[in-house]
Amino acid sequence: MEKATGTVPSGVAIAFVGSGGAGALTTGNVLLEAACAAGLHGLLTRTLGPQIRGGEAAALLRLASHPVESAADRLDLLIGIDWVNAERFGAELKVGPGTLVIGDPEGTEPPPLVTASGARIMELPLTEMAKAVEGGRPNMIALGLAGRLMGLGLDQLTAAIGKFLSEKGAAAIAASCAGIEIGFSAAAGIEFGARLTLPEASESPRWLLSGNEATGLGALRGGIRFAAAYPITPATEILEWMAPNLTKVGGLLLQAEDELAAVNMIIGASYGGTPSLTATSGPGLSLMIEALGLATSAEVPIVIVDVMRGGPSTGIPTKSEQADLNIAVYGMHGDAPHLVLAPQSVGDCLFTTQWATYLAEALQAPAIVLSDQFMGQARASIERPADIAFVGKRAVAAAGSTPYKRYALAAGGVSPMAIPGTPGCQYTADGLTHTETGTPTSGAQHHLAQLDKRHDKLDGFDYGNHWATVEGSGEFAILTWGSLTGAAREACEQLAAEGIAARVISPRLLLPTRPGQMAKALEGVTRILVVEQTHGAQFHRYLRAHYDFPVRLQALNRPGPLPITAQEICRALKEGQ
Amino acid sequence: MTMPNAEPRPAAKASDYRSDVKPIWCPGCGDHHVLMAFTRAFAQLGLPREQIAVISGIGCSSRIPAYTNCYGFHGIHGRSLALAAGLKVTRPDLTVVVASGDGDGYSIGGNHFLHACRRNIDMTYVVMDNHIYGMTKGQPSPTTEPELDTAMSPGGTGLRPFHPLVVALASGANFVARCFSGNPNETAKVLAEAIQHPGFSFVEILSPCVTFRPDERKWKDLVHPAPVAATDDPGRAARRIMTDDGFNIGVLYRGDRIPFRPAGGASVPDLSELSAEFEI
Ligand SMILES: Cc1ncc(C[n+]2csc(CCOP(=O)(O)OP(=O)(O)O)c2C)c(N)n1
Ligand code: SF4
Ligand SMILES: [Mg+2]
Numbered sequence: 001m002e003k004a005t006g007t008v009p010s011g012v013a014i015a016f017v018g019s020g021g022a023g024a025l026t027t028g029n030v031l032l033e034a035a036c037a038a039g040l041h042g043l044l045t046r047t048l049g050p051q052i053r054g055g056e057a058a059a060l061l062r063l064a065s066h067p068v069e070s071a072a073d074r075l076d077l078l079i080g081i082d083w084v085n086a087e088r089f090g091a092e093l094k095v096g097p098g099t100l101v102i103g104d105p106e107g108t109e110p111p112p113l114v115t116a117s118g119a120r121i122m123e124l125p126l127t128e129m130a131k132a133v134e135g136g137r138p139n140m141i142a143l144g145l146a147g148r149l150m151g152l153g154l155d156q157l158t159a160a161i162g163k164f165l166s167e168k169g170a171a172a173i174a175a176s177c178a179g180i181e182i183g184f185s186a187a188a189g190i191e192f193g194a195r196l197t198l199p200e201a202s203e204s205p206r207w208l209l210s211g212n213e214a215t216g217l218g219a220l221r222g223g224i225r226f227a228a229a230y231p232i233t234p235a236t237e238i239l240e241w242m243a244p245n246l247t248k249v250g251g252l253l254l255q256a257e258d259e260l261a262a263v264n265m266i267i268g269a270s271y272g273g274t275p276s277l278t279a280t281s282g283p284g285l286s287l288m289i290e291a292l293g294l295a296t297s298a299e300v301p302i303v304i305v306d307v308m309r310g311g312p313s314t315g316i317p318t319k320s321e322q323a324d325l326n327i328a329v330y331g332m333h334g335d336a337p338h339l340v341l342a343p344q345s346v347g348d349c350l351f352t353t354q355w356a357t358y359l360a361e362a363l364q365a366p367a368i369v370l371s372d373q374f375m376g377q378a379r380a381s382i383e384r385p386a387d388i389a390f391v392g393k394r395a396v397a398a399a400g401s402t403p404y405k406r407y408a409l410a411a412g413g414v415s416p417m418a419i420p421g422t423p424g425c426q427y428t429a430d431g432l433t434h435t436e437t438g439t440p441t442s443g444a445q446h447h448l449a450q451l452d453k454r455h456d457k458l459d460g461f462d463y464g465n466h467w468a469t470v471e472g473s474g475e476f477a478i479l480t481w482g483s484l485t486g487a488a489r490e491a492c493e494q495l496a497a498e499g500i501a502a503r504v505i506s507p508r509l510l511l512p513t514r515p516g517q518m519a520k521a522l523e524g525v526t527r528i529l530v531v532e533q534t535h536g537a538q539f540h541r542y543l544r545a546h547y548d549f550p551v552r553l554q555a556l557n558r559p560g561p562l563p564i565t566a567q568e569i570c571r572a573l574k575e576g577q
Numbered sequence: 578m579t580m581p582n583a584e585p586r587p588a589a590k591a592s593d594y595r596s597d598v599k600p601i602w603c604p605g606c607g608d609h610h611v612l613m614a615f616t617r618a619f620a621q622l623g624l625p626r627e628q629i630a631v632i633s634g635i636g637c638s639s640r641i642p643a644y645t646n647c648y649g650f651h652g653i654h655g656r657s658l659a660l661a662a663g664l665k666v667t668r669p670d671l672t673v674v675v676a677s678g679d680g681d682g683y684s685i686g687g688n689h690f691l692h693a694c695r696r697n698i699d700m701t702y703v704v705m706d707n708h709i710y711g712m713t714k715g716q717p718s719p720t721t722e723p724e725l726d727t728a729m730s731p732g733g734t735g736l737r738p739f740h741p742l743v744v745a746l747a748s749g750a751n752f753v754a755r756c757f758s759g760n761p762n763e764t765a766k767v768l769a770e771a772i773q774h775p776g777f778s779f780v781e782i783l784s785p786c787v788t789f790r791p792d793e794r795k796w797k798d799l800v801h802p803a804p805v806a807a808t809d810d811p812g813r814a815a816r817r818i819m820t821d822d823g824f825n826i827g828v829l830y831r832g833d834r835i836p837f838r839p840a841g842g843a844s845v846p847d848l849s850e851l852s853a854e855f856e857i
Contacts, residue, residue: 033857036857205857207852207856207857208857209855220851221848225667248850248851249843252667252841257659257689258688261658261662261689262659264652264653264659264663267652268632268650268660269663269664269667269668271650272668274667276667290653293653294652298650381857384856387849420627420664424627425627426626426647426649427648428631428643428648428650429650430643430651439643440651
């Protein structure tokens with residue numbers, strides 16, 4: 001690995017690794033909570049081996065004085081609670097000469113990725129140290145060590161573990177606190193350059209949550225009151241968060257027998273007037289495609305969240321990729337205009353899902369929200385989001401609007417929808433090409449009229465500034481999407497520190513495309529780097545198909561699961577010069 | 578169903594439930610009579626038209642919703658039960674009737690059939706079984722006889738037909754009946770009872786495809802009333818059906834399983850309570 005460019009101190013990057021049951025993820029989570037309670041910001045991503053339970057796990061944590069949205073390009077501290085199967089993480093653990101590695105000399109040897117990295121390796125008998133405490137565990141030693149090296153106080157760490165273990169009882173908490181204290185003391189003499197300065201006090205209220213939780217909350221805020229879904233990694237947490245919370249607001253989540261059922265259930269519920277959502281990942285989205293066409297043709301609003309994982313087929317369920325762009329944009333047969341949106345960070349999962357719900361309802365069309373494993377399963381601190389005004393509201397037909405035409409060719413393309421129970425407006429929703437009343441037809445003129453209607457209502461809508469993140473005004477543009485937006489933003493800051501002016505353009509709305517707004521965002525640009533996490537350069541091809549560019553596009557694309565970092569983006573931009 | 582004790586509104590006529598859309602069905606198709614039975618059942622129950630939703634998939638049989646004057650959804654092949662489930666659990670006030678065919682319901686939609694029975698949502702599932710794929714012009718379905726020679730199965734499939742009524746019983750359906758389209762009055766009566774019976778009611782209607790199964794014209798001579806009254810024991814009902822001739826007509830099973838509980842009332846006054854868990 002290479003040294004950080006030495007410009008922007010982007011906080012501290014820490015990793016805990018361990019085999020199943022070693023508690024690497026718990027350690028990372030508690031450290032994140034302690035740091036956030038102390039006023040810092042943080043992002044925790046996780047990477048898991050393929051085992052169901054008991055496999056190797058790594059918690060990757062970035063802490064800083066500002067919100068963190070992207071992966072680190074280096075590790076400052078790596079603690080191996082144990083090293084069993086740690087070599088499987090390969091390049092996901094960015095160990096280098098600048099890394100301090102702490103590991104137990106007993107048990108499995110550190111893997112070559114550690115020993116050959118030039119890192120400073122320190123041996124500490126974590127397991128032995130934990131034995132000093134009745135019921136003590138090595139990961140609590142690691143927590144004490146890491147916490148102190150970060151600059152946190154002992155009381156901040158013990159408060160966090162107390163909260164985390166509040167349901168486990170006093171004995172468990174006491175044992176953990178004792179372990180933390182041992183680790184904390186052991187850190188006293190360790191030289192560690194990356195220590196953080198804690199802020200005075202946090203001024204503004206903040207939240208700590210995962211992207212999947214943010215997605216669930218955004219859905220409810222947008223008005224979703226019914227969900228049906230089939231479990232799938234890494235989307236399940238959305239469903240598990242939504243199930244109890246939907247009940248609290250008078251809604252319901254139904255576990256369907258498969259994704260074909262899930263998507264049809266939400267179409268049925270939405271037809272009945274209830275804003276509805278399903279969440280899935282690539283394999284499930286593949287199964288839902290036929291019904292997406294039905295929702296398009298019958299003009300039934302639905303929201304489908306796809307938390308992308310490595311593909312094709314079953315792929316890498318536990319790791320991230322952006323390669324469902326093609327199926328989301330082009331998956332349906334026929335000409336089927338629909339909405340595709342992508343959140344850009346953990347916090348933005350809330351906004352984008354809420355906005356997607358609003359748009360689906362307003363436009364009576366299906367919306368696909370492309371989240372991904374990186375942000376979906378990451379936990380991050382964010383400034384408390386404002387309560388935004390986007391609450392789904394569809395145009396409904398009033399009783400006795402006679403003669404009622406469900407698919408009337410209204411101005412703007414959106415025709416009022418009669419909700420079952422409304423007297424005098426009975427109609428049959430249909431996926432067959434239909435007339436304005438919904439009666440099936442194979443006539444060319446009706447086909448064209450309804451295709452135009454469905455196209456125009458989406459294309460003519462005013463999406464405002466939310467269509468994309470456009471930041472900076474430099475001649476260089478980093479054009480990216482989804483969870484890579486944070487890395488692009490960080491790259492811009494690093495380049496600015498080197499005197500290179502760059503801008504970030506990251507469309508949140510991928511369909512319908514916004515050529516006019518893109519052209520404006522690109523004004524004055526002399527170089528464009530397209531950054532995406534796919535093997536087939538899907539975003540690059542999408543951009544070339546739908547937009548005009550003043551200059552040739554330069555591509556930085558790589559499949560998952562390795563995240564693309566700000567430093568790589570900077571390098572690619574500079575190399576292309 | 579919606580209003581078990583509602584007074585039938587005397588003014589309701591079967592024709593009130595018919596739309597002015599002309600069916601695409603072949604003359605003589607059994608489905609014409611099924612439509613008649615639907616509208617008569619609705620009239621018998623005096624249900625307000627706007628409170629009924631007829632949900633279907635794809636096939637000749639699945640064209641029925643638009644021919645009624647109720648709310649309807651003509652969805653995609655095999656998925657009507659799922660669509661209807663989403664509707665009914667969020668709109669328990671509606672009377673939901675699902676219409677399907679033997680291909681739509683037992684082949685491509687087979688998995689949903691099992692789970693709809695198991696879930697026991699309060700709705701009525703009507704399958705117009707003609708032992709053939711009518712709409713795609715004569716391919717074998719899961720209920721087609723093994724020896725039926727078709728272009729896609731020269732010499733017959735050699736496969737044992739599927740027993741939908743037994744599958745329904747094994748999967749937990751709460752009401753099981755067999756009807757014949759040629760007796761629309763009797764079919765209407767059974768449908769009305771099925772709609773009123775709590776939970777998932779399954780009504781298989783033998784409905785001849787006169788075009789691709791002209792031999793089914795003789796069904797009218799084969800059908801006969803079930804020799805014994807309906808039972809509330811699913812095992813006994815299943816045994817009877819496994820060994821009958823496939824043509825006994827009537828209600829065969831009435832269960833008393835408690836239907837699925839739909840969405841309930843809110844317990845938090847406002848959404849900001851949901852985000853309290855995220856505060857640092
Ligand atoms: C996904 C899909 N596959 C195939 C078809 C073609 N298809 C239309 S109707 C049908 C069979 C219908 O048979 P059945 O349900 O028995 O209805 P019937 O026409 O006999 O009433 C098929 C295979 C389709 N519409 N969609
Ligand atoms: S093809 Fe058969 S099932 Fe279809 S309408 Fe004609 S007779 Fe009826
Ligand atoms: Mg059939």
